[in-house]
Amino acid sequence: MTEIQDWDLVKRAQNGDMRAFTQLVDRYQSAVVHFCERMLGQSGPGEDLAQECFVRLYRHLHRLEPQARFTTVLFGIARNLTLNALRDAKRRGLHLSVPLDEAYTTHSSEPSPSSMAYSHELKHLILQALDRLRPEHKDILLLREFEGFDYEELAQILGCKKGTIKSRLARARECLRKELTAIGVVPHE
Amino acid sequence: MNEKHIHSDDLSAYADGEAIDSSYIEEHLAHCSSCREELNAVRFVQSTLHALPRPGHNANFTENVLAQLENNTSNNSNIIALSSKRNFRLISYVAAAAVVIVLAAAWVIRPELSIIPGIESTNDVFVAMIPDDTHNDYLMDTDVPFTFDVELLSELIDDEIPADNQDARMLFAMNFTGHEDIMVEFEHLSYDEVISAMAASIAPQLLESEMYLSHAEIWDNLMALDETSFEYVLYMLDDYLSQG
Numbered sequence: 001m002t003e004i005q006d007w008d009l010v011k012r013a014q015n016g017d018m019r020a021f022t023q024l025v026d027r028y029q030s031a032v033v034h035f036c037e038r039m040l041g042q043s044g045p046g047e048d049l050a051q052e053c054f055v056r057l058y059r060h061l062h063r064l065e066p067q068a069r070f071t072t073v074l075f076g077i078a079r080n081l082t083l084n085a086l087r088d089a090k091r092r093g094l095h096l097s098v099p100l101d102e103a104y105t106t107h108s109s110e111p112s113p114s115s116m117a118y119s120h121e122l123k124h125l126i127l128q129a130l131d132r133l134r135p136e137h138k139d140i141l142l143l144r145e146f147e148g149f150d151y152e153e154l155a156q157i158l159g160c161k162k163g164t165i166k167s168r169l170a171r172a173r174e175c176l177r178k179e180l181t182a183i184g185v186v187p188h189e
Numbered sequence: 190m191n192e193k194h195i196h197s198d199d200l201s202a203y204a205d206g207e208a209i210d211s212s213y214i215e216e217h218l219a220h221c222s223s224c225r226e227e228l229n230a231v232r233f234v235q236s237t238l239h240a241l242p243r244p245g246h247n248a249n250f251t252e253n254v255l256a257q258l259e260n261n262t263s264n265n266s267n268i269i270a271l272s273s274k275r276n277f278r279l280i281s282y283v284a285a286a287a288v289v290i291v292l293a294a295a296w297v298i299r300p301e302l303s304i305i306p307g308i309e310s311t312n313d314v315f316v317a318m319i320p321d322d323t324h325n326d327y328l329m330d331t332d333v334p335f336t337f338d339v340e341l342l343s344e345l346i347d348d349e350i351p352a353d354n355q356d357a358r359m360l361f362a363m364n365f366t367g368h369e370d371i372m373v374e375f376e377h378l379s380y381d382e383v384i385s386a387m388a389a390s391i392a393p394q395l396l397e398s399e400m401y402l403s404h405a406e407i408w409d410n411l412m413a414l415d416e417t418s419f420e421y422v423l424y425m426l427d428d429y430l431s432q433g
Contacts, residue, residue: 026251029247029251033250051253055257142238146238150207151207170200170201170202170231176237177234186233
């Protein structure tokens with residue numbers, strides 16, 4: 001039902017209704033900021049990029065036609081922008097990954113993530129593990145786990161086949177599991 | 190029992206509710222502790238990520254977006270200026286995106302272009318471009334439109350690279366779109382499949398474009414450049430090479 005409303009808002013915004021566009025921004029700002037922040041990690045300000053994402057969306061409103069979920073378009077733009085920002089940061093030597101030995105440590109005897117209230121430390125560790133992933137693993141995990149895109153939608157956003165989504169997602173999970181294990185965050189037996 | 194374990198890709202898809210044959214996987218899981226462990230590991234990663242909090246609603250966010258839109262509107266004269274095909278910036282941006290393929294073609298059509306130090310063959314251009322994706326940045330960093338003609342690209346590769354040199358053909362395809370992962374993701378596919386994948390991979394960027402040029406138009410624009418503009422294109426290529 002939200003999807004109809006989304007495209008309805010897009011249509012109204014295309015006709016110059018700024019309130020409709022504002023509603024779209026309000027509706028998705030949190031999700032887009034989250035995606036950008038997680039993608040960039042310590043490489044840059046995610047909120048600035050999220051704002052740029054909506055600016056781009058507005059600029060290309062006239063091209064949009066109802067198709068799939070509106071968010072596949074929105075996150076397609078967000079993904080392109082964050083990949084660009086990561087490349088720029090890499091080129092300028094701005095990527096600031098924290099070495100493992102400087103990270104917090106925890107122990108396998110601690111409760112599993114699903115059974116405990118998340119502490120600040122644990123969140124920090126998970127973000128650190130996420131930040132260590134390659135961008136093409138990070139984006140697919142974020143889009144799947146947080147935004148709930150199915151494989152068909154992921155294929156559309158990432159511009160590849162469904163079979164590629166399946167294998168890339170499996171690899172991304174495996175990589176994240178290794179990173180989590182390396183810093184001591186492991187499943188509770 | 191000699192039954193094979195479930196592939197990790199299929200277990201991951203099963204955890205997402207996207208497995209093609211769920212009943213087969215469930216039957217196997219019922220008696221295979223190794224695959225159950227593997228599935229639990231997938232679910233652990235899922236639950237770990239799900240537990241991360243999202244940022245809250247920021248009241249200033251929307252205002253900031255609207256303020257940026259106002260600023261952009263006042264700078265619209267720049268966008269209008271770009272609409273001319275002969276405009277230096279437009280041609281430069283488009284040329285930057287297309288520079289590899291154009292220069293590859295130029296070797297055949299305009300041999301006198303081989304003035305760039307260190308470049309003596311089309312293969313040098315391919316090799317030099319491998320680690321760099323600057324041309325793709327231009328596609329996404331600017332509002333300048335760009336599209337490509339798959340058939341023309343296909344013909345060009347056919348002309349330039351022997352059919353049995355799949356690696357070189359793949360590199361060409363990969364560099365053209367700037368998608369490094371094409372090499373990884375499509376290495377087992379045929380050349381035609383790679384070309385199709387490229388078309389799909391560039392689709393999100395096309396969404397951001399404002400005007401479409403065929404490859405022939407890009408080529409015509411390049412050939413019509415004045416000397417200064419063309420030097421600028423060559424400068425860009427030189428920049429790629431020095432980074433590589």
